[in-house]
Amino acid sequence: MSVAHRVTGTGLYLGTVLIAAWLVAAASGPAAFDTAQWIAGSILGRLVLFLYSFSLMHHMVGGLRHFVWDMGKGYEPQTRMAMAKFTLVISVALTILIWVVVLATR
């Protein structure tokens, strides 16, 4: 899970280039924005967005565990396992929730 935190963190790090590019496209005018939206809506674009949203949720929920550890709690083996499972279940649930809302509102 510690490695997962680093992997998702690195994914989010690299993905900020795409967020910056998307924002710059929006600021550049309708043509650039439409191109960016077309890329984001393509199959590859959606795959990247899906992985990005999952990484974001996983890194966020995984980070909550670090707050618990920072307070000097949750170091027992059972608690650590429970928090690892919690991270996975909640991050998957949040990712699904995001995409259900996206697909329902588009």
Add this chain to the structure above:
Amino acid sequence: MQSNSSMRTPLGRVRGLGSAKSGTGHFWLQRVTAVANVVLTVIFVFIVVALVGKPYPAAIALLSHPLVAILMLLFILSACIHMRLGMQVIIEDYVHEEGMKILAVMANTFFAIAVGAASVYAVLKLSFGG
């Protein structure tokens, strides 16, 4: 033991300096931005989801709304600081050759600032009327 010609005591010169020469500053800023990111990430996701399928004028209207723009700026700032610190830890853990390490940490800083500057520029340009 080095002779001490300075007015400062040896303890005074090293107090607060870890091996990273910055004490707990790195650790603490990582936590502060982490707390901010939890709130700002949720807001960011709401903003992005609200933008899905919106035509250009509507998308621009939302992104240039003062409240949305300010929250986007805070998210960009906090995220860029957080990711720079996080990547620095990864570099320090895996890159052991001193010269490469310094270059990688420097490149990491340049990357974070470049991404942050581009994003902030875009949000401000949209906010101040494109």
